[in-house]
Amino acid sequence: MKLGFIGLGNMAKAMIGGIIAKGLMGPDDIIGTAATEETCAKVAKKYGIQTLSSNAAVAKEADIIILAVKPQYLKVVIADIMDNVDDSKVIVSIAAGKTINWLQNEFEKQVKIVRVMPNTPALVLEGCSAVCRNDLVDDDNYKFVKELLGSFGKAYTVPESLMDVVVGVSxxxxxxxxxxxxxxxxxxxxxxxxxxxxxxxxxxxxxxxxxxxxxxxxxxxxxxxxxxxxxxxxxxxxxxxxxxxxxxxxxxxxxxxxxxxxxx
Missing domain, CATH: 1.10.3730.10 (ProC C-terminal domain-like)
Structure with a gap:
């Protein structure tokens, strides 16, 4: 099982740190990429993960792909990776405001999607994440994603209709x-x-x-x-x-x- 991060900002680093600290996955099981080589080098040095040169490379190797970029960059990222995503992979988006339906339309095909809204206390392993999924994500995959999120705080399933409310309150x-x-x-x-x-x-x-x-x-x-x-x-x-x-x-x-x- 390979976990891939597209975007290595504060939230991604909090997630990586929690996952490794709790022993859910080791550094060898995690890959990632960022907009700059400098960021990739810093994250690789701090956590021991492998960083790759492109979004497409991460999507090709990873079984679970976490889109840890700001909402305005999602279109470009999805365009980069869509040819390397099939129905065996799980897409996890932490972008505010972008619905599962919106993500599905951007991929232009059936994709397993989990939508997550975490918060920055994840940096000290006290995060609070809201989670929902589309019908293609089976129970085992969903349980594993929630375990990953639980490594840096609490993770609660909510209906997608409440995701914007979660942004405001959490x-x-x-x-x-x-x-x-x-x-x-x-x-x-x-x-x-x-x-x-x-x-x-x-x-x-x-x-x-x-x-x-x-x-x-x-x-x-x-x-x-x-x-x-x-x-x-x-x-x-x-x-x-x-x-x-x-x-x-x-x-x-x-x-x-x-x-x-x-x-x-």
Whole structure:
């Protein structure tokens, strides 16, 4: 079994690192290519994988081909590889906004397609990936792809109709969280805390809070109420957030992201 990456950017590197770290596949089982020789050389040196000179070469050798390029480059990539793709290969696309039907039409033939929306916490093996497939992908192939995705986080099957929603709530949301951490740290710095320490306190609080949601099974509102003592400091802070439209702003941001994904 050969796994091929077309595109060796941050997400591809996160996937390769997780797959190798979990022992699902070895470096000898993974090949890839990128737009520049410099990128290929760096990835080959870091992970020990073989890099090839063209998209077509990767598609010819690989059994599972991961399209890890930006949506605007997919047409060109598919044109490069379509003659080397047959019904024995599985195509995995991580591009936002490009549906299975769109991919199928670009290949101009029946192709096994798995569509994935991962996110950047995959870089620290805490990613969250949404997955769906077309009818040509059998259960064994689909299970294996999900195992690969599970090597760097969680992988959940969703209907394709929700993929754009996944982009808003998961794919792009690390950026919102980073802004929140940065804003909290800025306030702590204003209060006199050294910046490095401020980032550590803010980030650890977000990490721990997220873990409480996932592990306790409690509603986020219930967990919030547990922190808000009567006439205490937290409820005053919550009041300010509500007064300034915190929840509505976050909802609007996620909705804008979803709509952008739908328009790609």
């Amino acid at each position: 794919g792009s949301s690390p950026a919102y969280v980073f802004m929140f951490i940065e804003a909290m740290a800025d306030a702590a710095v204003e209060g006199g805390m050294p910046r490095k320490q401020a980032y550590e306190f803010a980030a650890q609080s977000v990490l721990g809070s997220a873990k409480m949601v996932l592990e306790t099974g409690k509603h986020p509102g219930e967990l919030k109420d547990m922190v808000c003592s009567p006439a205490g400091t937290t409820i005053d802070a919550v009041h300010v957030l509500e007064e300034n439209g915190f929840r509505g702003t976050v909802m609007n941001a996620v909705t804008a992201c979803i709509e952008k994904s739908r328009s790609l």
